Amino acid sequence: MKQKMKVFFSLLAVVLVFCLALGLVQRLVTPKYMTDLVEGSMLSQYYRESGGNDVIFIGDCEVYANISPMELWRSRGITSYVRGSSQQLIWQSYYILEETLRYEKPKAVVYNVNAMRYSEPVSEPYNRMTIDKLRWSSQKVNMILASMMEEESFASYVFPILRYHSRFDQLTGEDLQYFFRVEDTTFRGHLLNTQVKSAGSLPAMRPQASYEFGEICWQYLEKMEQLCRENGVELILMKAPSLYPYWYEQYDAQIAAFAQEHALAYYNFTACTQQIGLDFAVDTYDGGLHLNNAGAEKLSRYFADILADQHGMADHRGQAQIAERYEEALRRYDEAKKGQIS
Amino acid sequence: MKRGFLLLLALLAMLSLCACTGTAPTEPPTEPAPAFAVEDGFGFTLSGVTVYPGGVLALDQLPQPDGVTQIPSCANQGTDSVYNFGTVEITAFYDGTNEIVYSIYILDANTPTDLGLYLGDGLETVESLYGKDYTLSDGLLTFRKGNSSLALLLENEQIISIDHRWDFE
Numbered sequence: 001m002k003q004k005m006k007v008f009f010s011l012l013a014v015v016l017v018f019c020l021a022l023g024l025v026q027r028l029v030t031p032k033y034m035t036d037l038v039e040g041s042m043l044s045q046y047y048r049e050s051g052g053n054d055v056i057f058i059g060d061c062e063v064y065a066n067i068s069p070m071e072l073w074r075s076r077g078i079t080s081y082v083r084g085s086s087q088q089l090i091w092q093s094y095y096i097l098e099e100t101l102r103y104e105k106p107k108a109v110v111y112n113v114n115a116m117r118y119s120e121p122v123s124e125p126y127n128r129m130t131i132d133k134l135r136w137s138s139q140k141v142n143m144i145l146a147s148m149m150e151e152e153s154f155a156s157y158v159f160p161i162l163r164y165h166s167r168f169d170q171l172t173g174e175d176l177q178y179f180f181r182v183e184d185t186t187f188r189g190h191l192l193n194t195q196v197k198s199a200g201s202l203p204a205m206r207p208q209a210s211y212e213f214g215e216i217c218w219q220y221l222e223k224m225e226q227l228c229r230e231n232g233v234e235l236i237l238m239k240a241p242s243l244y245p246y247w248y249e250q251y252d253a254q255i256a257a258f259a260q261e262h263a264l265a266y267y268n269f270t271a272c273t274q275q276i277g278l279d280f281a282v283d284t285y286d287g288g289l290h291l292n293n294a295g296a297e298k299l300s301r302y303f304a305d306i307l308a309d310q311h312g313m314a315d316h317r318g319q320a321q322i323a324e325r326y327e328e329a330l331r332r333y334d335e336a337k338k339g340q341i342s
Numbered sequence: 343m344k345r346g347f348l349l350l351l352a353l354l355a356m357l358s359l360c361a362c363t364g365t366a367p368t369e370p371p372t373e374p375a376p377a378f379a380v381e382d383g384f385g386f387t388l389s390g391v392t393v394y395p396g397g398v399l400a401l402d403q404l405p406q407p408d409g410v411t412q413i414p415s416c417a418n419q420g421t422d423s424v425y426n427f428g429t430v431e432i433t434a435f436y437d438g439t440n441e442i443v444y445s446i447y448i449l450d451a452n453t454p455t456d457l458g459l460y461l462g463d464g465l466e467t468v469e470s471l472y473g474k475d476y477t478l479s480d481g482l483l484t485f486r487k488g489n490s491s492l493a494l495l496l497e498n499e500q501i502i503s504i505d506h507r508w509d510f511e
Contacts (some may be wrong), residue, residue, distance in 0.1 A: 095509055118414065200409060201409025201410070201411055201426055202411055203411055203413065203424045203426075203431060203433070204426075204431050204447060206447065206505075207495055207497070207502050208501060209479070209480040209481055209482035209493075209495055210480045244411075244413065245413075258411050285488065286412070287411060287412065289413065289414070
């Protein structure tokens with residue numbers, strides 16, 4: 001009996017060591033997204049800042065580039081966070097919303113509707129950048145199942161080594177530097193970019209064979225509305241003011257009709273760039289596809305007034321504990337801006 | 343219970359590594375299909391130079407574009423370049439070595455395709471020039487030759503869009 005126990009514990013020790021080794025190897029080969037392709041680590045940074053957000057913004061790159069929570073705070077004392085990622089598809093947005101509501105109940109969720117034009121997964125790397133760093137939950141499982149492309153496997157999300165084993169000969173200093181360490185690369189989800197690339201010529205506005213959004217997109221937008229309603233959260237729809245890809249008037253009409261049907265506010269900021277004060281000669285870092293930080297601050301100030309005056313978002317600048325946290329973050333944000341510009 | 347779970351985890355981990363190994367082929371290898379030649383596709387001639395979807399974009403042989411825009415790639419991860427030559431817009435992606443054309447879009451109603459189709463022409467003209475071997479969906483007529491396609495958008499019985507495309511597998 002003693003001998004059997006010895007064998008069992010020896011085997012167990014071997015297994016544990018194997019699991020530990022596997023875990024460490026997986027951690028090594030999985031991209032860190034800390035210096036290169038930082039978009040891949042953005043969603044997970046929320047977990048360190050969850051709670052106390054009156055507004056949560058959800059959506060694709062238009063959200064994390066164009067909305068600055070620090071400017072929302074600076075101008076109207078609004079607490080917020082951006083849960084955005086590159087090419088975030090609407091089913092991913094839904095599960096991110098569902099996950100967020102496990103951590104807090106904001107007063108409002110703002111969803112950027114650009115992704116309504118994508119009714120199929122776009123690329124596996126984009127899936128990875130949205131999904132890989134999320135904490136495991138039923139929402140992550142459902143997101144994987146909804147997002148997987150034909151060449152993907154669920155197992156590769158559970159065991160990332162299946163996907164990234166070929167990175168063994170592509171490891172960089174970043175993989176070692178951030179083996180155990182993670183840093184915030186965003187400011188409450190806003191990816192700071194002060195570069196300027198003026199808008200010039202744009203691709204032709206091509207007529208489409210169909211302007212109808214896919215059925216799956218409508219299903220998830222309905223689910224989003226229902227989930228917000230059940231949780232007492234106001235859903236607000238927005239379209240960020242990008243010059244390209246074009247937000248056809250036929251797209252706008254469909255969203256406007258949905259918003260009216262469900263008594264939701266919908267702000268199409270592509271139609272009021274002048275009122276916002278945007279100048280695409282200086283307020284964009286990629287020729288008009290995304291706003292740079294200067295443009296994001298203009299939009300954020302404009303939207304902050306709307307959120308405060310028309311949606312009742314409170315000014316928390318008089319609350320000492322919140323103000324202390326945000327003012328410290330604002331100081332780092334302003335320093336980072338100076339650092340990028342100089 | 344705890345030990346059983348740990349043992350199960352170890353087994354799962356070991357099984358997962360098995361997925362890394364290749365599997366033995368179960369069917370004999372077949373002869374590969376002959377590669378489609380881009381020159382057999384729907385080319386477009388611009389200032390005497392024929393540009394083919396799927397082919398390398400030889401900018402040094404073409405006139406100076408009126409404008410160039412970089413946009414997120416539809417073809418792969420990365421950036422596409424959209425060249426506006428006034429009468430046509432050519433979109434290409436960089437494959438690491440060359441810029442590969444995947445769209446030649448006619449902008450000008452006075453510029454025909456190589457077979458003489460103009461924006462504004464009707465279905466009868468399309469069929470007389472290109473035949474009837476096309477697919478039609480939501481007003482989009484598509485002729486295919488291998489990976490090359492000619493996509494024509496029909497609205498109110500007139501062609502409103504002409505795009506020479508390369509379809510990626």
